[in-house]
Amino acid sequence: MTPLLSAHGLTKTYGPRIACAGVDLDITEGEVLAIVGESGSGKSTLLSMLAGELAPDAGEIRYRDREGRVRALGAIGPAELRSLARTDWGFVRQDAAQGLRMAVSAGGNVGERLMGLGERHYGNIRACALDWLDRVEIAADRIDDPPTRFSGGMRQRLQIARNLVTAPRLVLMDEPTSGLDVSVQARLLDLIRRLSGELGLAVVIVTHDLAVARLLSHRIAVMRAGRVVETGLTDQVLDDPADAYTQLLVSSVLAA
Template sequence: MLDTSSRPLSPRFEPPQLVTSPPIVRAIGLHKRYGRVQAVADVDVEAYPGEVLGIVGESGSGKSSVLRLLNLEEQADSGTYLLNTPVLEGQDLFALDRFRRREVQIMNIGVVYQNPHLGLRMRFTSSGNIAERLLLTGERTFATLREAARESLSISEFPLNRMDDPPRVLSGGMQQRVQLAKALALRPVLLLLDEPTTGLDVSVQALVLDTLKRLQRERHMTIILVSHDLGVIRTLADRVMVMRHGRVVEQGLTDQILEDPQDAYTQQLVHAKL
């Protein structure tokens, strides 16, 4: 536990006054335990329409666990999770049965993992990977599926002459673009990115970040981005949550977190990385 008595408390700001639209993502009181490890402890996540929220922290801080909960891959031990869309408004997604949960996930949430093996079938064609996503919605016409895959790959800036190559023969940067195309195929309200550029070399990383930035600007998507890389966070995120030992220790505007961190741990993290 951090000793909070010896330092000023994190600032508590007023509730929003000028922004009148409600958050599109509202997850309150998330808890998740794996065996004896409390991975996520009393975490609230709120993201507003069109906003990029970053989650930073070192390995084991619980940031990826939060993302898995938000992706409905795992059940929280406690907490509620609301997505404010016309269909889902007021519905706690954790309370849904698993079939409905899966359906909600497919129709509303896109995800890009650090490890493309988690998100893609490496031996299918790239276009097939995306078409598969559309098949889940009941679409069966070959021409429609192919056109949708093409469009999705194209906005992800994937070279279309390679759309029938399987991901396993593609470079890391290309694999991330296929994941992104798959994530965007059904126009999700929420895009989750788990270390999307970690492991790519720096120049490729910059290009993938640029694609994400463009898409975000053009589509006004709400994005929640997990990364330990403060450069990535600085490039993409509007606001940042800092996690440690499963808890949120500080949150704020990205530039404020990086330039005037209030919490002792955040100060350490920022100074270690810059």
């Protein structure tokens, strides 16, 4: 089966600095892929390229759309790319303030994509927003509060609801749990695992936290200095790392 998204030889440089060099990866529906690595290893740049927000200097990204056609991301026009980003893809950002409209109520945040698709019935939008807030465990009476009044964990859950409301097929997550305390992290991870399983989502999650990768992902790609140094099944890579850098990374984790 052709993968939902496949990248070949993705390269991006910022002047003399290499952010990504020759990255290959595939992802299929229902699969969670974790990209791990230390800060500055090119994880976020890779994610931006996968999201179509950043054009790679070299390499190609192919996406299989809902009609089953495999298309190169670079060949899709800006209008369709934006429409794909609104319907087929989700992007959960590290900083919720970038992924949410902070001045707009939670209900409006969840409903925005629906209204963008042409939904013009207030009652339906409201009902859908309530349903999704319930699914991400946000109390119904908070629907009219802006995210500025939400805690960090709630903001991330609201971001997830806002992205999943149009039933996307691919969700990209950039360090969704960083900056949250461990109990809130655990709840969020439970939620992501449950929803991705229920909805058969393909998820690419960027994290520097190996525990997050182990809990969520099926496969893992380890990045260092813009290159993927090791890739494989999560348990395999974390329990029996082959690459020297992965061994270092795994051994650096503090045991609780």
